[in-house]
Amino acid sequence: MSRMVERDDSDTQPVGRRFRQWTPPDLPWLRRRIVPPPDVTAEEIASRDIAEQEIFEEAIEEVQLRTVADWEFRFRAWRLAGLGLLLVLVLVVTMSRLLVGGPPSVAQLREQAGVDSWTTLNIGVKDDQYGVAYFDPGAGEKWSGFDIDIAYMIAEDLGFRRDDVRFYGLESEDRARMQATDAKGKRVPVQLVIASYSVTDKRKAEGVHFSAPYLHTEQSVITLSGHSPVSALEDLEDQRVCTLSTSTSQSALTLAGAHVSRKNRVRDCFAELDKRNIDAVSTDAAILAGWKHKFPDKYVHWDLGLENVERWGVNVGDNAALETLVNLTLYRSYADPADDRWELAYQRNLQSEIDKEKPVPIAEGMQPRVERPDVRHLPWEDPLG
Incomplete structure (x- = not known):
């Protein structure tokens, strides 16, 4: 008879795969809520929920920040690429304009003006205006004055030495015709006229081609002492007044009721004044100041307080390229702090003529503003010199 054997369950092992309860990774946004044991209070549960919510929000914020940073990086990359493309286009257009089209270069202007074919530079000037343009035959035939210094400045930039500059005296009515007279009385055509020549709309309409103004002055009057x-x-009014022919001073004197006579040279007016054939001489203050400075006891210089400005310019004739070259010199003199040629000319010729006891305005002590001429320069070239 068989005997039943009692089985000890403690020694047996379960058959088949052993199962374990799966627990998700410890990720804040995936963590499952585990039912708290009965001894957890409501405050602890609420505190834990708040902590989990904060962790979840921080994770979302981090994802958002990474998204924004990635967008900013892409935007900067595209912007940098666009800027590079724009610079390339600007460079291409600029070089095309410089090498193919656009304004002329200095070399082209010189060729168009004919400057390189001139062996000398003939300039028409006044010869009887102390401090402006005066020829002294007794001092080695020396020319001096503000207009003379301006002429040398322009000639220098055109490539002419002082020995290559020829000055010819001319009368007021010859300034528009650009015809001067040499020492033998022969008519001489000139390339430039720098002769206290005021820029006016009427003169430009009549065909005079002026440069930019190089001096601002005003009308004034000189009389003999005791007037x-x-x-x-x-x-x-009712006074006998002499002025220069074609002068801008004539119309104002006529409107004031003066009896006006005209001469081609200012020295002829002063000759009449010395003879007391007239009562006064009226023209630009910069011209009269030289005569007052030369003969301080004989004459009295009067300020009329007029608002009209006399703007002296260079007559370049029918030569547009030469006009641009002259304006380029005036622009360099105005814009370049290292270029003091204009200032030295003013101090030497006009500033020195101001009467300290009875100062009368002569001319503005600053060079008139000059706009930059439209001249082509390569990027590495200095437009000021």
Whole structure:
């Protein structure tokens, strides 16, 4: 008879695969809520929920920040690429304009003006205006004055030495015709006229081609010492006044009721004044100041207080390329702090003529503003020199 054997369950092992309860990774946004044991209080549960929510929000914020950073990086990359493309296009257009089209270069302007074919530079100037343009035959035939210094400045930039510059005296009515007279009385055509020549719309309409203004002055009056004071044009009513022919001073004197006579040279007016054939001489203050400075006891210089400005310019004739070259010199003189040629000319010729006891405005002490001429320069070239 068989005997039943009792089985000890403690020694047996389960058959088949052993199963374990799966627990998700410890990720804040995937963590499952585990039912708390009965002894956990409501405050602890709420505190844990808040902590889990904060962790979840921080994870979302981090993802958002990474997205924004990635967008900013892409934007900067595209912007940098666009800027590079723009620079390339600008460079291509600039080089095309410089090498193919656009304004002329200095070399082209010189060729168009004919400057390189001139062995000398003939300039028409006044010869009887102390401090402006004066020829002294007794001092080695020396030329001096503000206009003379401006002429040398322009000639230098055109490539002419002082020995290559020829000055010829001319009368007022010859300034538009650009015809001067040499020492033998022979008519001489000139390339430039720098002769206290005021720029006006009327003269430009008549065909005079001016450069940019190089000096601003005003109309004034000179009388012999002992003359009654003159403070306005009206004080010259019924007075005999001499001025230069084609001068801008004539119309104002006529409107004031003066009896106006005209001469081609200012020295002829002063000759009449010395003979007392006239009562006064009226023209630009920069011209009269030289005569007052030369003969301080003989004459009295009067300020009329006029608002009209006389703007002196260079007559370049029918030569547009030469006009641009002259304007380039005036622009360099105006814009370049290291270029003091204009200032030295003013101090030497005009500033020195101001009467310290009875100062009368002569001319503005600053060079008139000059716009930059439209001249082609390569990127590595200096437009100021």
